[in-house]
Amino acid sequence: MRNYYKYLLILPGVLFLTIFMLVPIGMTIISTFFPNEAAADTSNYASLFRDSYFLEILWTTLRVSIVTTIICMVIGFPTAYFIARMSAKMKAVLLILTIFPLLTSPVVRSFSWMVIIGRNGLVNEALMGIGIIQEPLEILYTPTAVIIGLVHLFLPLTIITLVGVMESIESDLLTAAASLGASRVGVFTKVVLPLCVPGLVIGGILVFVGSFTAYTTPALLGGQQRVLSTLLYQNANTLNDWHMASILAAIMIVVTFIVITCMNLLANKLNPRR
Amino acid sequence: MSLFTLQDVTVAYQKQAILQDFNLSIGEGELVSLLGPSGCGKTTTLRLIAGFLQSKEGKFLFREKDYTKVPVNKRNFGFVFQNYALFPHMTVFDNVAFGLRQRKVSKASIKDRVLRVLDIVSLRGFEERFPAALSGGQKQRVAIARALVIEPDLLLFDEPLSNLDANLRVNMRVEIRRIQQELGITTVYVSHDQEECFSISDKVAIMNKGIIEQLSDPATIYRQPKTKFVADFIGFKNFIQFDRRRQESDGIAATVQGITLTVQQQDNAGGLVGAIRPDDLRLYPLDAAPMTVENAVQGKVLISTYLGRSYQYEVQTSIGQFTVNDDAGAAPLANGQDVVLEIPKKQIVLVD
Incomplete structure (x- = not known):
């Protein structure tokens, strides 16, 4: 008791x-499921999944989230590996630098990206200035711009998560692998990478869910290109269709759960311990 | 014929030299221990041999080939870590098979060799377990199996038993010695535990501040320490700094502060410091001392401590303070009591 x-x-x-x-x-x-306070009704879901406009937005949202997650992992992993192997003092400095972008709001950061990647922004001015392109690139108000903004938003989280996991790998494991004949590549692929799987999964979930549900960044950088969260906002606030907004919210929750479950299953497969 | 040689090796962390002009040579099939207090450079020496760190100067010769710049993964040495360093994401089988897979051994042969080596360390049947599900002793045996299975040219142990409890430690060291002798693998073994080193080694190197003070078989070190440090390290608690010594017909006459003690003839030259173990001294009450006491020195008991099997006394004499272990059978001596201290001449070892 x-x-x-x-x-x-x-x-x-x-x-x-x-x-x-x-x-x-x-x-x-x-x-x-109860649009008219009458019997349960799933026809709204059914018609939604036949609507090509919605399907296109769902696909864009998924694609943006997945690409963001992959980019964060690819950039974050080596960075975290580098930071984890520094001396304690250097590590503290680098981690503070990593967290620094988190101190500014997503709104500020999205606006600064507008300045950088806009039609007359830094990137286009520079590229045209040195003559690589003749016409300005259309980056702003495309999914690419959203991905850039989201990577900027979530990379610090990825790095912090991965550094934590990498620090917990005993350095003797790496020397042990080398003494048994593993090359640098072998040590990395056979020991470091599998032991980082928990960090990759947690980081991946954080980035994916964060990107999937982000509102500010796609709203400011995506232009006419809608994602689920901006579509939801439009339904609720502009069209005043709260029922449709709820359906979209439910779909987002379900997708998130499916992704988390899949990633956990994958993690257990890649990194068994017991 | 020596298997490997460290030649005038210097290792430094930042600016501090850990090893300076260090030399060590080990013969084929021997088990040599590096023994010393923490910070003496024994682990550094082992890691240098393994190739985990590079020497600033000097050479490492293995079978007369220059191995100084050969990377860790090309050395074919087995290393057993203090904390086992088993791969937590692999089963016992995969841990042991790791080295063979790196060597691209065929699948059938891997299975065969892994099972054979698991037999040697008595862990057959544990193949599918993960390290998290093993006890400390079992983990250490997996670590040994993992190092053995690659048929290493040299086996290196870094304090392999220090994380195990006392009983297991004794069993494991017998096991390590048995396996080493069965397979005839040259082995370097690092420990700070004297009993452990003495019981399993062909030779012991006593290290202090980055140099080897003495490298001999355990019995020689036990009986004939060369330096004061070695003597102190292996339990000679009492030291007499003699002023001078003179060769006599029946031994050596060593003088301190006008008192001359007879010391038995030394096998090696020795210096001016006399070393005696607490167990080898004898104490008598001043009024009850027998007539024939060798090297009698008068003194006074300062402190007595009960150790179970014996009493330990701190005795103050005119030539210094002595620690004496005396039988607990007799009536104990009181603090402050005047006593006669006998220093048997056979038990005095002259060291540098």
């Missing part, structure tokens, strides 16, 4: 999440 006292410790957190998260989310999802 006495053991049950320890559950009191999580009671505040559980209550908070239940009242302010689980119940509202549950109500939102349930409400999508």
